[in-house]
Amino acid sequence: MLIKIKLNKLFFLYILLIITNSIIASNCNAVEPEEFLKDPKQELRARNISQNVRCLICQNQSIDESSAPLAKDLRIIIRNKITEGSTDEEVYKFLTDRYGDFILLNPPFKTSTILLWILPFIFFLIAIVVLYWHNKNSKKNN
Amino acid sequence: MRKFFFISPIIVFLCIIFIFFYLLIIKNDPSELPSVLINKNAPKFETLSLLSKKKFLYEKEFNNDLKIVNFFASWCVPCSAEHKYIDQLSKEKGIKVIGINYKDDPKKALQWLDNLGNPYSDVAIDSDGDIAINWGVYGIPETFIVNYNNIIQYRLAGPITKKNYDTFYKQIIKNK
Numbered sequence: 001m002l003i004k005i006k007l008n009k010l011f012f013l014y015i016l017l018i019i020t021n022s023i024i025a026s027n028c029n030a031v032e033p034e035e036f037l038k039d040p041k042q043e044l045r046a047r048n049i050s051q052n053v054r055c056l057i058c059q060n061q062s063i064d065e066s067s068a069p070l071a072k073d074l075r076i077i078i079r080n081k082i083t084e085g086s087t088d089e090e091v092y093k094f095l096t097d098r099y100g101d102f103i104l105l106n107p108p109f110k111t112s113t114i115l116l117w118i119l120p121f122i123f124f125l126i127a128i129v130v131l132y133w134h135n136k137n138s139k140k141n142n
Numbered sequence: 143m144r145k146f147f148f149i150s151p152i153i154v155f156l157c158i159i160f161i162f163f164y165l166l167i168i169k170n171d172p173s174e175l176p177s178v179l180i181n182k183n184a185p186k187f188e189t190l191s192l193l194s195k196k197k198f199l200y201e202k203e204f205n206n207d208l209k210i211v212n213f214f215a216s217w218c219v220p221c222s223a224e225h226k227y228i229d230q231l232s233k234e235k236g237i238k239v240i241g242i243n244y245k246d247d248p249k250k251a252l253q254w255l256d257n258l259g260n261p262y263s264d265v266a267i268d269s270d271g272d273i274a275i276n277w278g279v280y281g282i283p284e285t286f287i288v289n290y291n292n293i294i295q296y297r298l299a300g301p302i303t304k305k306n307y308d309t310f311y312k313q314i315i316k317n318k
Binding site for chain 1: 175176177270271275276277278280281
């Protein structure tokens with residue numbers, strides 16, 4: 001009985017830990033206050049772009065989340081470009097011209113990446129065909 | 143037939159694992175990124191020279207020789223480790239080694255060159271890392287091979303080591 005209660009308590013603590021952790025983590029951004037742009041609209045655009053740009057040092061983080069020095073430099077460059085009047089497309093082009101498509105967290109849809117995007121659908125179709133064919137055959141056997 | 147039907151997913155799965163293992167671990171290192179600047183013009187820049195304290199003469203440095211452009215800093219440990227290879231290359235005929243001093247204290251950088259020797263024909267100061275970003279650099283040391291026409295031919299991310307020196311050297315010979 002005693003052990004059971006202890007285990008329950010431990011479990012409760014464990015859950016609490018996970019919840020608090022995830023709350024803290026979701027509020028965790030690497031953007032520093034002095035980087036913010038005065039115009040909230042421009043700042044929002046900058047935040048949106050940086051969330052789609054990969055940090056090349058941590059690779060699975062966006063530059064919005066990363067505290068690597070290169071990520072900070074890129075955030076500042078993005079903000080400078082925006083204040084200079086560049087459109088979002090121009091900012092993305094600036095980045096991909098230098099670092100390639102890999103810098104985008106979402107791979108773009110083009111001829112070199114078409115397999116990446118359509119393969120899941122092809123597999124899905126194959127699965128349907130195979131299942132249909134298998135079903136039909138097993139019915140025949142019965 | 144039925145047996146095949148049950149086994150086939152396992153076979154396909156194993157094949158996929160093998161392909162991934164081959165491409166991601168044996169053939170390439172996925173953390174090593176290909177440069178998009180290969181076969182493109184070396185990006186131009188305007189800055190000061192660490193050695194002369196005057197303007198870095200881009201046109202003079204990026205002339206008709208074969209150039210090795212090395213991004214380095216005194217605070218970067220692997221840079222010190224690869225320095226002997228850079229030194230070795232700079233002594234060869236027809237190779238010009240240009241240094242780009244990335245986010246460094248000029249005093250410390252000069253001290254570093256004093257200690258280890260200076261293989262560079264000139265060193266450009268990149269105090270805020272802008273030149274590096276224009277060259278698509280994501281972590282120093284990085285070394286580029288730029289041909290007589292100022293076209294980037296090869297990029298090595300990370301230090302030159304005993305292991306990769308031969309491959310790197312072959313790339314130089316190819317573009318000489």
